[in-house]
Amino acid sequence: MSYTTIRFNRAGAVARITLARPDAANALNFAMGAELLDVARLCRDDKGVRAVILDADGKVFCAGGDIVTFASAGDRLPTALKELIEIFHPAVETLSTMNAPVIAAVQGVAAGAGLSLLSSCSLAIASDAASFTMAYTGIGLTPDGGATYFLPRQIGLRKTEELMITNRRLNAAEALDWGLVNEVVTPEALAGRVDALANQLAAGATAAYGAARRMLLASFGNTMTAQLALEQETMVAAGGSRDGLAGVAAFKAKTRPEFRGEQ
Numbered sequence: 001m002s003y004t005t006i007r008f009n010r011a012g013a014v015a016r017i018t019l020a021r022p023d024a025a026n027a028l029n030f031a032m033g034a035e036l037l038d039v040a041r042l043c044r045d046d047k048g049v050r051a052v053i054l055d056a057d058g059k060v061f062c063a064g065g066d067i068v069t070f071a072s073a074g075d076r077l078p079t080a081l082k083e084l085i086e087i088f089h090p091a092v093e094t095l096s097t098m099n100a101p102v103i104a105a106v107q108g109v110a111a112g113a114g115l116s117l118l119s120s121c122s123l124a125i126a127s128d129a130a131s132f133t134m135a136y137t138g139i140g141l142t143p144d145g146g147a148t149y150f151l152p153r154q155i156g157l158r159k160t161e162e163l164m165i166t167n168r169r170l171n172a173a174e175a176l177d178w179g180l181v182n183e184v185v186t187p188e189a190l191a192g193r194v195d196a197l198a199n200q201l202a203a204g205a206t207a208a209y210g211a212a213r214r215m216l217l218a219s220f221g222n223t224m225t226a227q228l229a230l231e232q233e234t235m236v237a238a239g240g241s242r243d244g245l246a247g248v249a250a251f252k253a254k255t256r257p258e259f260r261g262e263q
Contacts (some may be wrong), residue, residue: 004035006035007020010049015053019156022056022057025062026057026063027064027065027066027068028065034087036088043095044099047261050100050206051102051198052095055096055104055107056235058108059109062110062114063111064113089145092116097217101213104117104124104179105194106124106125106132107129108130110130112133112242113145115134122259125197131175132180136164148164151163204259204261205261207241215230242262243263248260256261
């Protein structure tokens, strides 16, 4: 399929989704929302995809929603927002729950929906030139894209509310200190570091990664008893999987396991 706002390609088991509206600061519009949803489903359904990189063209990772599109809607703004969210949110949910882990490579500003999008990823690696801001309330709107779900869990309620009501801009070092990103590297090292990490993850137990991701998401809504039951169910299923059996056998034989990403 041909895309107009993103690029999508595969290199072995690693898929790459690149936001590709650099002249519009990679802002999220209807076309990008639809295309993100399409590639997210492709990555979810293709068992050959075992790690995903989410990056962006140009100097900005993603400036958030396309305010030009919003402004042109006039009195239809509520309808336009609803229509965009109805395609953006399924994309976020798919990316955050599928087996293949998603690594955000943040080279510049991540604002609004861009910050929401990276918060849904498994890991985030940032250039030391990157910066992060919520921005929604600065134009009288409220966060979307899972930000109110993921950020309190990642950085805490107090810091999340600070970001959302003051629209404070964090630099990369502050984002690392707050737990918003996993690692900060130089701009020159960003692509190589993310590629190396993606290849490392793509050789791992993909189905187990996905099960762990989904258990973490469930944990905040579960009682301890329910979460322990989910852990038992998931562990037993993993123990019967091809990768689980291979991993245990390799440990016993003191060899390196060869995972196929299979359940």
